[in-house]
Amino acid sequence: MEPQRDAVERVLAAVRGSGRTVLTAPEAKVIAEAYGIAVPAEGLAQTVEDAVALADRIGFPVALKIASPDIPHKTEAGGVRTGLGSAAEVRGAFATIVANARAYAPQARIVGVQVQQMVTHGQEVIVGTVTDPTFGKVVAFGLGGVLVEVLKDVTFRLAPATAEDAASMLDGIRAAEVLRGVRGGPAVERSALVDLIVRTSQLAADFPEIAEIDLNPVFAAADGATAADVRILLGTEAPPQRPRHGRQEILAAMRRLMRPRSVAVIGASGTPGKIGHSVLRNLLDGGFPGEIHPVHPTADDVLGRKAYRSVLDVPGEVDVAVFAIPAPLVPAALEEVGRKGVPNAVLIPSGFAETGEHALQERIVAIGAEWGVRLLGPNIYGYYSPWQDLCATFCTPYDVKGKVALTSQSGGIGMAILGFARATRTGVSAIVGLGNKADVDEDDLLTYFGEDPHTDCIAMHLEDLKDGRAFVAAARETVPKKPVVVLKAGRTGAGARAAGSHTGALAGDDAVYDDVLRQAGVIRAPGLNELLEYARALPVLPVPRGDNVVVITGAGGSGVLLSDALVDNGLRLMDVPADLDAAFRRLIPPFGSAGNPIDITGGEPPATYEAALRLGLADPRIHALVLGYWHTLVTPPAVFAELTGRVVEEFRARGIDKPVVASLAGDTEVEEAAARLFAHGVVAYPYTTEKPVAVLGAKYRWARAAGLLDT
C-alpha cells in the first residue's frame, strides 16, 4: 500500500495542537497503519457479544482493555485482561473489567472495551528511527530481548532505507543466523521484515518533526512481521542546516585551490621564524611554476618577489590567498580577498572557534559567504599539492608525487602524515589540513579528489563531520572509482547519548558512524597507523578480481599466522582444486605441504619461490597471493625481492595484475627487501604477518563496496 501522508499529518497536527511531544499508543498506531506497518488488529466493543464477535474475527488470544477518557491508568483500574484464549474467557473478562472500572471511578464515561489481537509467535526484533546529530534520520534494526540490549547487537542505515539497505541490515547483525532459523526453528519472512524497515524509515524521513520511532517488539514470523508496540516522539527543534554547494560549484572552487595558477600570501614575511616567511619560502623552494604574490603592509619586496600592500593591488586573477596573519586581522583582509574575486582563502591562523572565539569565526564565515570565497581552515598547517609543486604550508616541504590524497582535521595528525610519508617515500597527490572546517569540509575535497586524475586513493582523518549526508553523497560518488579510507577519531568517547526511546539509547554516536560509513562504501581504518599504511599501500595494489586468496610460504610458522590474519580480515583461503594442488606439489619437496597455505619449506632455492609464484600468477582461478618469505642463506632477502618484483612485473606487462602482498621474516636485510618490493608493486612488510594481510583486506573491502568482485 501507498503511505497515506494525510492521515499522519492529521494526527501530528492534533498532537502539536495539544502541546505534546509524546504520542499516545492509539495515535502512534494510526500513524503506523497509515504507512502500511502491520500492527495488531483491534476494535472497540460496546457489548459482550460485540467483544466475542471481534475476538473471533481477530483470532485468539486477545487482550481486553477498558476504553474511557477518564481512566488514564487502565491497569491500576483493573481494566486490562490479557491472554484470553476462548469466547468464554472473553465473556468473563468483559464483565470483570467493566465492573472493576465502575468500582474504580464511578463517574467515568465508559465508551466500551478495546479488543486487541495478541501477537506472540515469531522472533522478537526491534525496528526504530532516531535523529542523529551528524546523519539526520537513521533507521535501526536488532533482535529484541534483554540479551541484545546488553550485547548491543544493532545496526543502522540512513533513512529512508532502500529494500537492499534493509536486507543488508538483516545480515548485518552478529546474531543474523537467528533470523535464518536455528535449531529447527523457522526462518523469518525476510521480505515482510524488509518491507517493515523500509516503511518505518520512509515515515521518519517524510516527517522531519518525528524525532524517534520505536517498534518494540516487532514479532517477525515465518508469515509476516507485526509491530506489537509503537512509540513515536516528536522533536522540539530542527537541526541547523549547513549551506550546500552544487557539485559543479565545488569542483570549480577546488580545482582552483588544488591546481592554482596564482597564489597570494597575505602576511608574507622576510623574517625567518615567522609563519609568513615559512609559507613563502616553501612556495618558492617547492618550485611552484605559477605566480606567487607576497602581500605585506609596508615592504616592496619579500624574498625577492614584488610585494603588494593589499591583495587588491595584485595584477590579474588570484586563485588562492594563503593567510599568515593573526586571527583578529583576518576579517579585513578576507573582505579584500572577496572584493578581489579570489575563490579560495587558506586560513592558517589559529585563534578562532578552537580557542573559544566563535564570534570571530562566524564573522569570517559570513564574509566568505557574502563574497563567494571558500575558506579552508582556519587553524591549519596549510596544504600540499605535489603534482603542482605547491607547498602552501609553514611545515617542512614535501614533494614526492604519487597517488594518494590525505587530509587531516588535526595539525598533529598532519605532521604524522608528513613524517610517515617521508619515512616510507609514499607518493602523494595532496596533503590538506582541515582544522576548524568553518567552510571547506571533507565532502568538498572528496568531490574533487574523486575527479582528480592524480588521485587513486583518498585517506582522511576526521573527528566529526559537519554534514554527514553531504559526506555520504560524496563518498557514494567516489567509491566506485577509488578507495576512500577514513580514520574516525573519538570512537569510544561519547557513548550512547541521553535518549527518550529504546532505539535512541542504542544509537551511540560511533555505532551510527560505523554503519553509515560502511553503507557508503568507506573503509574505516581502526587507528592512525592503519590509516597511514592503507594510504601508502592501497594505490600500489591492483584490484582483486575474485575471492580466491592463496598463501605461498617458506616458513610453515608464517603460513599459520598469515592464515589467522586472513580470517581476521574477512578473506578466504582458496579451496585449491585438485589439478592446481597437484601442480604445486610438483614444485615443492615431498615433505612440504600443498593445500593452502602452500608450504614450500625453508631450505628451498630461489627457483622454488619463483616457480610457485609463477604458478600462482598464471592460474586464472587464483585472485590474490600472500607470500611468506623466510630469510635463509639459500634465498637471501635481496634475491627474493628481485625475483618477486621481476616476475610480478613480467606478468603485469602481460596484462595479469593480481594483488601480491608479502610478509618478510628475517634479519634486518628484509627491511630493504620490503622497500624494494613496494617499489615494484608488491606490498611487503618485515617482522609482521598482520600488516600485509590487513592491507589486502582493506583493498578487498573496497573492491566489494565498489562492486568490482564477481562473487
Add this chain to the structure above:
Amino acid sequence: MEPQRDAVERVLAAVRGSGRTVLTAPEAKVIAEAYGIAVPAEGLAQTVEDAVALADRIGFPVALKIASPDIPHKTEAGGVRTGLGSAAEVRGAFATIVANARAYAPQARIVGVQVQQMVTHGQEVIVGTVTDPTFGKVVAFGLGGVLVEVLKDVTFRLAPATAEDAASMLDGIRAAEVLRGVRGGPAVERSALVDLIVRTSQLAADFPEIAEIDLNPVFAAADGATAADVRILLGTEAPPQRPRHGRQEILAAMRRLMRPRSVAVIGASGTPGKIGHSVLRNLLDGGFPGEIHPVHPTADDVLGRKAYRSVLDVPGEVDVAVFAIPAPLVPAALEEVGRKGVPNAVLIPSGFAETGEHALQERIVAIGAEWGVRLLGPNIYGYYSPWQDLCATFCTPYDVKGKVALTSQSGGIGMAILGFARATRTGVSAIVGLGNKADVDEDDLLTYFGEDPHTDCIAMHLEDLKDGRAFVAAARETVPKKPVVVLKAGRTGAGARAAGSHTGALAGDDAVYDDVLRQAGVIRAPGLNELLEYARALPVLPVPRGDNVVVITGAGGSGVLLSDALVDNGLRLMDVPADLDAAFRRLIPPFGSAGNPIDITGGEPPATYEAALRLGLADPRIHALVLGYWHTLVTPPAVFAELTGRVVEEFRARGIDKPVVASLAGDTEVEEAAARLFAHGVVAYPYTTEKPVAVLGAKYRWARAAGLLDT
C-alpha cells in the same frame, strides 16, 4: 554436601558393564545428585493418587512420563505430558498416558509413572565440561538459549575450578550484565551458580572417564540454580601422557643449557656454508668464554680448535652437545652423548616428525629418556644466550644483552625475532628455537626463565602446547614475578571440533586456549608484531601501581586518538580531581583544555611540556602517563626527547618510577627521538597513537594478573 564418589562409581560401572558410553537421563541425574548438583525433584508413582501426592509435594507445574523398560521412546508412545498445573490435570494425564502406553505396546511392563518437577523460572544458562586435547578437563559456562548458541558467548576454565575461577566465569561472558539483573529483572544467586560450576568441574576432574557433561539448561534464579537436564558421555580412550620432570630437575638441566661451561659441536666443520661451520664460527666469534669442543669423524682440528672423533673423547664434563649432522646420524651420536653424561642435546637437524619421519623422532626421544639427555628440537635454528656470549646457532649472531627471553616454535618466526631485535636494538636474555618439541617444551623454558635473574619478561611464539597443564603450572609460578607474553598461532584454523555434546560444540580450540591462558595470567599477543613490540617494551616500563592514567598532549587530535586507544585496551582515563585539574590549568594556555586528556596545545615551548610532565610524575594519584607529542619548531623532537628522558630519569632516581609512554606525531626526526626515549625508559613510537597504548595495556594486564594493582 560432600561429593559421593561411591554413588558415581556404581553408576559408571553399570554403564561400562552394559557397553554404553552415553548415560541415560536417570543415570546422569543420579550422578549429578551425588555431587550436590541440584536437579528437578521427581518420584515414581504407582497409582494416580501416588502421582497427585508426589506432585503436591514437589510443587506444580509437573511433568508425567511413563516408566517402562520396554518403551524407550516415551513421546512416540504418547507417554509424556508436561506443564500440569493442578491435581485435576495430573489425574487426567496419568490415566491418559497409561492408556496410551498400553495401546502402543500391549506387552510392555509398566513400572509406574515418573512425576517430575518442571523448573521454569530463572535465567537459562549452560554449564558443562569437555576433555580438551591440550588442557584436559575444562569447564564451560554461558547463557542458554539460541542467541548465545549463535553468538558463542561462552567461557572456559580448567577443571576442577575454584570458587574464584567460577565467579570469574560469571563476569567473563559478554552478556554478564544479564546475570546481575537488567530491566528490573532479578539478579541470579551468584553463590548457587558458582557452587554448581565448582561441583560440576570437580565431578569431571574426579572421573577421567567422563568425557563430557552437559547441564543444559540450568535455571539460575534469585534463589538457587537447578540443572533441568543432565547429559553425560564417557570417553573411549585416555589421552597420551607426556613424561613430566620435577621442577628442580628441569632447573638443573635448563641452567646447564642456558649457562653452560662446556659445549661440544657434533658435526663441526671447517667448510663455510655448512651448518656445522656456522655453528662453530658463531660460538667462537661470539666470545663464549667456556670450552668449545668440535666433534668431527676425521679432522684433528676445526677452525683452530682441537677436534675429537666422538664426544666420548672430550675431556671433562660437557653441558651441551649441539648437533649439526644429518638426521639419520643423530641416534648413534645421541647415544654417545648419553653415555658421556651430557645433560642437553641441541638438535638443529631437520628430517624428523616434520617431514613425516615419526619413527626416527620416537627413537631419539627414547634414547634421550634412557640416558637422561634433554632434547631441544629437533628442527631448530639453535639458541642464543647473550649474557653468556653464547650463540649456538647457524643463523646470524646476536649479542645485545637485555631482559627479554624469546622463544619460537618456528624457524621463520625465529628469524623475524632476530631481525626485529637487531633493528630496534632490543636487549635480550635468550632466543630459543623449539621446533618439533620432541622433549624440551615451553614449560621447561618458562620454569627456567622465571628464575633467571637476567630475564624480566618472557615472550613465546607457539602453535600448540604438548602439555597444556604443565604450561599453565609453569605460567602460574612465573607470572607473579614477570610478564609472560604468548603469540598462539592457529587461532582461527580448526574451529569447533566434532563433539557429542553442546558444550563440546562450543569449545573451539582457540576459545579454550584464550580463556585458559588468561586464567594463567598470560598476556596473549594478537599478532607477531605485537609479540615483538611487547617483548621490546615491557621490560622497559616500570610496574604501574594503580589504574589512573593521564594523557598529556600537544596535539588535540592525538589526544582523541589516544583516548580511543586507552578504552580499546581496557585502560581508564583518570577522573582528574579538582585541585589537580586546577594545577594543570595553571600551566597551559587558557584555550587549552585540562580535564583528561590534558591538551597543552600545539604552540607551546619545551617548558610547558616539562612542567606538565613534572606535575604528572609528582602527583601520587596519577599512576601512568601517556604523552602525545606534536612536532613544532618551538619544541623540536630532539628537545622533547631530551627533556622527557631527563625528567623521567630524575624522578626515577628519586624513587618515583611510573610507566610513561609516548606517541610522536611529526616529521622523520621523531624516529630518532623515539629511539632516544626508549633508551631512557620511555616507550615511544612515531606515527602511531595505538602502539604505545597497546604496550601500556599489556603491562597493565600483567600487573593485574600478578596482583600488583591495588584497585
